[in-house]
Amino acid sequence: MITLHHCAGSRSMRILWLLNELDVPFEVVIHPLDEMLQTPELRVYSPVGLVPALQVDGENYFESLAILQILCERFRNQALGRFEGDFDRPDWLVWVQFSETLTQYVDTLCFQRLRLEEAARSAPVIAHALAGLRRCFEAIEGRLSTPVENRAYLLTSGFSAADIAVGQAVWMGCHFLTLDDFPETRAWFEAITARAGFDACRPEPGTGQFPEPFYTLGLPSEASEVA
Secondary structure, three states: OEEEEEOOOOOHHHHHHHHHHHOOOOEEEEOOHHHOOOOHHHHHHOOOOOOOEEEEOOEEEEOHHHHHHHHHHHOHHHOOOOOOOOOOHHHHHHHHHHHHHHHHHHHHHHHHHHHOOHHHOOHHHHHHHHHHHHHHHHHHHHHHEOOOOEOOOOOOOOOOHHHHHHHHHHHHHOOOOOOOOOHHHHHHHHHHOOOHHHHOOOOOOOOOOOOOOOOOOOOOHHHHHOO
16 A cells, blocks of 8 residues: 655655556545644654655655655556666656756745745845746756757656656746746646646645745845846
8 A cells, every 4th residue: 555645735746746647546644734844653754754755565765756766666567767778767867856956946935935034034045046946947948949849748758757756846936936938848837737647636725835826036126136
């Protein structure tokens, strides 16, 4: 049996999306955002008390990208992983890991905007993170737009867990930066989030880590000059 410990809108959302795409039986245990790091029960499954944590046949796993790879290897017939001998395995590994680069910038913006009082926020930190998020969106746009053709997915061979990992990170990032300047990324994002697997993991409006659809950052004018 598979059990996912999950908090709506967090990194565990990428595992919930993957499980729905794999179409395997599983259970979900929902943890409120304010339980993170504090619940002794959750620390049984994740040493620092963070989601996602995954129980599979009595074994406990944590760290979202490790869980993603474990599940792809366990359910190879669903073709969401890329394995030794596959021509685009290196690209799969790169883009799966890239999702965490993007998420680090989102984490900074989330902490500054959603956790701190306005007076405690740092304009230079916010501006630096927002610039990093934009560079990540530019990297995805470049990947999807080639001189020969525009890719429908991050890998030439088709939809994979790399699209899930990066797509979920973009979903978080879009709470702070729109895709208006990134047409190919917008088309890709709209296509992958139209899938039933994403719809099944989408948080209910007003819940989870991002209760609002978009957050203005309210940067002072001098912050826009920070590179």
